Amino acid sequence: xxxxxxxxxxxxxxxxxRLESGELTLDEALKAFEEGVKHAAICxxxxxxxxxxxxxxLKHKDGTFHTEPFNPSE
Amino acid sequence: xxxxxxxxxxxxxxxxxxxSGILEENFDHVWIEGEVSNLSTPTSGHxxxxxxxxxxxVRAVIFRASARILKFKITDxxxxxARGRVSVFAPRGEYQLITEYVExxxxxxxxxxFLQLKERLxxxxxxxxxxxxxxxxxxxxxxxxxSPTGAAIHDILHVLDRRFSNIHLLLNxxxxxxxxxxxxxxxxxRDFNRYGKVDVIIVGRGGGSIEDLWAFNxxxxxxxxxxxxxxxxxxxxxxxxxTISDLAADLRAPTPSAAAELVIATKAELSEKLTTQLFRLxxxxxxxxxxxxxxxxxxxxxxxxxxxxxxxxYQKNDYLLERLNASITKQTDLRGQKLALLLGRLSAVNPQxxxxxxxxxxxxxxxxxxxxxxNLMERFKKSVMMKSTALDNLSPLATLARGYSMAFRISDxxxxxxxxxxxSGDHIGVQFAHGKAQCIVEQTTSD
Numbered sequence: 429x430x431x432x433x434x435x436x437x438x439x440x441x442x443x444x445x446r447l448e449s450g451e452l453t454l455d456e457a458l459k460a461f462e463e464g465v466k467h468a469a470i471c472x473x474x475x476x477x478x479x480x481x482x483x484x485x486l487k488h489k490d491g492t493f494h495t496e497p498f499n500p501s502e
Numbered sequence: 503x504x505x506x507x508x509x510x511x512x513x514x515x516x517x518x519x520x521x522s523g524i525l526e527e528n529f530d531h532v533w534i535e536g537e538v539s540n541l542s543t544p545t546s547g548h549x550x551x552x553x554x555x556x557x558x559x560v561r562a563v564i565f566r567a568s569a570r571i572l573k574f575k576i577t578d579x580x581x582x583x584a585r586g587r588v589s590v591f592a593p594r595g596e597y598q599l600i601t602e603y604v605e606x607x608x609x610x611x612x613x614x615x616f617l618q619l620k621e622r623l624x625x626x627x628x629x630x631x632x633x634x635x636x637x638x639x640x641x642x643x644x645x646x647x648x649s650p651t652g653a654a655i656h657d658i659l660h661v662l663d664r665r666f667s668n669i670h671l672l673l674n675x676x677x678x679x680x681x682x683x684x685x686x687x688x689x690x691x692r693d694f695n696r697y698g699k700v701d702v703i704i705v706g707r708g709g710g711s712i713e714d715l716w717a718f719n720x721x722x723x724x725x726x727x728x729x730x731x732x733x734x735x736x737x738x739x740x741x742x743x744x745t746i747s748d749l750a751a752d753l754r755a756p757t758p759s760a761a762a763e764l765v766i767a768t769k770a771e772l773s774e775k776l777t778t779q780l781f782r783l784x785x786x787x788x789x790x791x792x793x794x795x796x797x798x799x800x801x802x803x804x805x806x807x808x809x810x811x812x813x814x815x816y817q818k819n820d821y822l823l824e825r826l827n828a829s830i831t832k833q834t835d836l837r838g839q840k841l842a843l844l845l846g847r848l849s850a851v852n853p854q855x856x857x858x859x860x861x862x863x864x865x866x867x868x869x870x871x872x873x874x875x876x877n878l879m880e881r882f883k884k885s886v887m888m889k890s891t892a893l894d895n896l897s898p899l900a901t902l903a904r905g906y907s908m909a910f911r912i913s914d915x916x917x918x919x920x921x922x923x924x925x926s927g928d929h930i931g932v933q934f935a936h937g938k939a940q941c942i943v944e945q946t947t948s949d
């Protein structure tokens with residue numbers, strides 16, 4: 429989950445570095461750009477996919493867990 | 503050796519050596535607390551003082567090497583907790599505490615136990631950097647071990663609200679002070695590890711007195727933190743004192759708010775990193791495209807629009823034509839002059855006259871030739887006629903026509919001019935003007 433973001437960001441950075449090296453042909457550059465955009469989209473999705481939620485963790489006698497919404501004003 | 507028989511008289515030195523041996527051997531690592539007095543700090547860098555309580559005192563020294571790393575200034579009247587070893591100073595017959603570590607005293611027994619636990623766990627390697635796990639840079643779910651009613655959870659929620667973050671929080675409610683709090687905190691940390699669905703755990707509480715914070719200095723909490731497979735941030739709201747939890751955790755935040763900010767700050771930082779990379783990506787691709795476009799344009803310039811090329815050619819053509827005309831004109835001028843000259847010379851020669859002259863000449867020659875040819879023909883005709891008359895006169899045929907005939911021998915066809923050429927009985931031929939006759943000779947006579 430978190431690793432995927434890191435990996436995608438690293439790949440994006442690598443693409444940018446390759447592009448900035450100026451050693452790519454136009455075709456290669458366009459391919460690399462597409463790849464970069466793809467990684468950026470993954471990063472962006474990871475960055476925003478978590479939902480805002482506040483819950484409380486409760487443990488049953490048998491050792492299993494369940495969660496309930498938490499109301500901080502209680 | 504029996505030291506107490508009294509049979510043996512010792513020198514002062516021997517006695518002192520024995521005493522120092524016993525003292526130094528048995529008190530090589532003691533914790534002592536007391537009030538500082540008689541403080542002296544000479545230029546040598548060593549610190550000399552007396553530690554005392556209501557009923558006793560002990561001389562103490564902190565040598566320069568230890569004194570240099572002290573984080574605070576020792577003052578007279580300060581309550582100190584000191585760790586060191588006893589050493590006997592023979593020349594003065596005094597013993598003193600060679601102090602290796604001092605701390606301003608907090609709350610006596612608690613503080614001492616804290617220090618002792620801290621040292622024990624430190625020796626065990628529980629606080630070593632090598633043990634510390636990296637805190638994830640983009641936690642999706644954050645586990646929190648704190649009181650559901652305390653300031654800590656409110657502070658954390660406030661930070662999250664302020665930052666519009668989408669983090670999923672999971673609170674494992676515990677008591678954070680009082681009897682049994684430490685056990686609850688430890689078990690909550692273990693619960694999260696068993697539950698497993700959080701990326702990071704924040705363990706903490708708001709600020710308070712050292713007694714309020716004490717649960718976070720308990721060994722059971724330190725052990726639970728050290729055992730946690732999930733990265734853990736300790737956030738005990740007391741910025742002066744460090745707790746055992748702080749030391750054992752992967753990351754220490756001075757307050758719960760700060761812990762929340764750490765978690766969310768990394769998200770913001772990542773977001774910024776992503777933005778930076780995207781910006782770079784766009785900039786570089788635009789640069790590349792611009793360059794390529796420039797190259798294409800440059801190439802096009804090289805190619806040029808064919809119509810413009812034609813224009814250029816036309817222009818060139820015009821230019822060349824102009825030059826050609828100019829040169830022709832020049833040439834023509836030259837030749838014209840030459841021509842005029844020649845014409846002059848030519849007319850001087852008067853070709854017309856020449857033509858007439860020759861014409862007349864040719865005419866007269868033609869006439870003469872005509873006449874000559876006619877005369878010649880006449881003469882030829884005459885001579886031919888004369889010759890053919892002569893020829894006719896000579897021809898035997900003309901003689902035969904006049905009635906003569908010729909005799910000839912059959913055998914060889916020879917003309918017979920003399921009767922002696924034949925004898926009777928010979929066969930001869932006679933040629934007339936028209937036709938022949940074969941005759942037999944009956945008789946010859948000579949005239």
